Amino acid sequence: xxxxxxxxxxxxxxxxxxxxxxxxxxxxxxxxxxxxxxxxxxxxxxxxxxxxxxxxxxxxxxxxxxxxxxxxxxxxxxxxxxxxxxxxxxxxxxxxxxxxxxxxxxxxxxxxxxxxxxxxxxxxxxxxxxxxxxxxxxxxxxxxxxxxxxxxxxxxxxxxxxxxxxxxxxxxxxx
Amino acid sequence: xxxxxxxxxxxxxxxxxxxxxxxxxxxxxxxxxxxxxxxxxxxxxxxxxxxxxxxxxxxxxxxxxxxxxxxxxxxxxxxxxxxxxxxxxxxxxxxxxxxxxxxxxxxxxxxxxxxxxxxxxxxxxxxxxxxxxxxxxxxxxxxxxxxxxxxxxxxxxxxxxxxxxxxxxxxxxxx
DNA sequence: CTAATGCCGACCAACGAGGTCGGAGACCTG
DNA sequence: CAGGTCTCCGACCTCGTTGGTCGGCATTAG
Ligand code: FES
Ligand code: FES
Numbered sequence: 001x002x003x004x005x006x007x008x009x010x011x012x013x014x015x016x017x018x019x020x021x022x023x024x025x026x027x028x029x030x031x032x033x034x035x036x037x038x039x040x041x042x043x044x045x046x047x048x049x050x051x052x053x054x055x056x057x058x059x060x061x062x063x064x065x066x067x068x069x070x071x072x073x074x075x076x077x078x079x080x081x082x083x084x085x086x087x088x089x090x091x092x093x094x095x096x097x098x099x100x101x102x103x104x105x106x107x108x109x110x111x112x113x114x115x116x117x118x119x120x121x122x123x124x125x126x127x128x129x130x131x132x133x134x135x136x137x138x139x140x141x142x143x144x145x146x147x148x149x150x151x152x153x154x155x156x157x158x159x160x161x162x163x164x165x166x167x168x169x170x171x172x173x174x175x
Numbered sequence: 176x177x178x179x180x181x182x183x184x185x186x187x188x189x190x191x192x193x194x195x196x197x198x199x200x201x202x203x204x205x206x207x208x209x210x211x212x213x214x215x216x217x218x219x220x221x222x223x224x225x226x227x228x229x230x231x232x233x234x235x236x237x238x239x240x241x242x243x244x245x246x247x248x249x250x251x252x253x254x255x256x257x258x259x260x261x262x263x264x265x266x267x268x269x270x271x272x273x274x275x276x277x278x279x280x281x282x283x284x285x286x287x288x289x290x291x292x293x294x295x296x297x298x299x300x301x302x303x304x305x306x307x308x309x310x311x312x313x314x315x316x317x318x319x320x321x322x323x324x325x326x327x328x329x330x331x332x333x334x335x336x337x338x339x340x341x342x343x344x345x346x347x348x349x350x
Numbered sequence: 351c352t353a354a355t356g357c358c359g360a361c362c363a364a365c366g367a368g369g370t371c372g373g374a375g376a377c378c379t380g
Numbered sequence: 381c382a383g384g385t386c387t388c389c390g391a392c393c394t395c396g397t398t399g400g401t402c403g404g405c406a407t408t409a410g
Contacts, residue, residue, distance in 0.1 A: 001366085002179045002256055002263045006399065009266060012285050020284075028355070036282050042400055048357065061408030062354040077292065081177055088177045091184060107211045109195075110187050113308045117252065117299065124295045133288045176397090180367065203387075217369060223389065236376035237386045261366095 002090075004081050010038055011046050011084045012077060016133045018056070019072040026065035046084055053083050077133065078125035088125065090118040177265075179256050185213055186221045186259040187252060191308045193231070194247040201240035221259055228258045252308060253300035263300065265293040 014032050021027070029047055033040035047066055051058045057069040081088045093102040094115055102108070189207050196202070204222055208215035222241055226233045232244040256263040268277040269290055277283070 001260055002177065002183075002265075003267065004177045004265050008177075009279075009285075012289070013279070013283070016285050030355090036279050038279065039400060041402080044356075045358095045400095051356090058356060059408085060354090060356040060406075063409065064355045064407085066356090077289075085176055090177075090179050092178065103212050104184075104188070108188070110184075110191055110308050113303075114187070114252075117303055120299045121296055124292065124299065128288075128292055133285045182367080205387090214369065216371085219388075220369090220390090226388085233388065234376085235374090235386085235388045237378060239376075239387050241388090 004088075005085050007042070007046050008081045008085045010036075010043050011050060011080050012130070012133055013038070014043060014047060015050070015055070015068070015072075015075070015080065015130045018066065018068045019130055020134055022066075022068060024067070026059055026063065026067055028065040031065075049084055050080075072131040073129040075130050076126050077128045077130065078122060080130065081125065088122065090114060090121065094118055179263075180260050182217070182221050183256045183260045185211075185218050186225060186255050187305070187308055188213070189218060189222060190225070190230075190243070190247075190250065190255065190305045193241065193243045194305055195309055199242070201234055201238065201242055203240040206240075224259050225255075247306040248304045250305050251301050252303045252305065253297060255305065256300065263297065265289060265296065269293055 013036050017032055017035065018027060029044045030040055032038075033043045047056065047058075050056045051066065055068070055070050055075055056066045058064070058066055078088060091102075091114065093105065093108070093111060105111070188211050192207055192210065193202060204219045205215050207213075208218045222231065222233075225231045226241065230243070230245050230250055231241045233239070233241055253263060266277075266289065268280065268283070268286060280286070
């Protein structure tokens with residue numbers, strides 16, 4: 001349905017909460033869960049994945065919890081979605097270079113243009129750090145960031161994911 | 176997973192095929208289905224929805240089929256996704272004004288910023304007409320600012336392609 | 351030690367996507 | 381004009397993924 005899953009939603013929620021309210025304090029999962037009225041166990045699972053990704057520091061035991069381990073500007077919603085939701089591509093074909101298994105690959109005529117659209121969407125997602133996902137104040141900051149994104153050229157950080165649609169010239173591909 | 180469904184994929188495929196190869200000819204569903212190796216019945220359902228939306232004209236009986244009923248620049252991929260896939264919002268909360276039923280509405284702190292992100296994504300999708308979803312990315316029209324955005328990143332191949340892509344029909348497409 | 355917290359795996363339910371079926375109407379053949 | 385066949389059309393069903401739950405184990409403050 002072209003919508004990110006609830007897990008991504010919860011992850012964004014928790015990360016924004018940690019970035020706002022967890023300066024150097026350990027925040028328990030239950031606290032976040034009760035704060036946002038979401039199932040605690042599911043959020044726990046999401047938190048685990050975030051911790052495994054290296055973005056959260058965990059401390060077990062009583063008075064334990066999670067702490068944001070990285071800067072709130074180094075993670076973007078694209079990263080979060082990709083980590084917690086497993087990929088963030090418009091179609092399965094352009095998820096990985098050629099591990100698609102898409103039967104329409106040979107005949108597909110929309111792969112190229114759709115790849116461009118996908119790249120645009122990914123760019124939008126990859127340029128919103130979680131710092132901008134906050135209370136819904138900060139309209140100036142977020143807006144300026146996005147305006148810069150839309151209006152100006154973006155250079156390096158988008159080179160991470162290399163869209164496999166680079167060469168669309170070959171007629172006879174080798175499966 | 177933040178991916179459009181296969182139905183949307185098929186719809187885009189069929190629409191691009193109709194816009195390219197169905198100038199004023201009735202094209203059968205089976206033709207498109209065999210052309211792209213997709214299940215005919217499922218594509219039939221997609222076609223029905225497209226027809227119901229007013230974008231295709233249907234004629235039953237032998238030598239019947241579908242014809243593109245509107246200009247190929249008046250439908251965007253956003254419209255297609257929204258019609259065939261049922262909404263194209265990042266979260267269910269921002270699908271309709273208040274028919275969300277999202278329990279986190281009261282406490283959600285990311286609704287505002289995420290709405291902005293959603294708007295960006297929708298903008299991307301709403302500015303790509305199906306005319307631009309064709310054999311290759313040849314934004315000959317170059318009317319919308321988004322097409323310019325798309326063309327910027329890959330400006331060299333696009334410019335090279337644009338030289339001889341003014342009115343070229345399908346070339347070398349007979350498997 | 352005990353209690354509270356994170357960590358991990360398996361498990362289940364529900365919804366939607368993907369796929370399939372038989373029917374109704376219109377063209378073509380004779 | 382009647383039958384056959386080809387096409388759309390709508391309802392139906394199956395299956396995979398997502399969302400959600402449970403119990404058990406390791407770890408650490410008090
Ligand atoms: S649909 Fe998979 S390659 Fe186009
Ligand atoms: S998650 Fe529904 S309003 Fe934010």
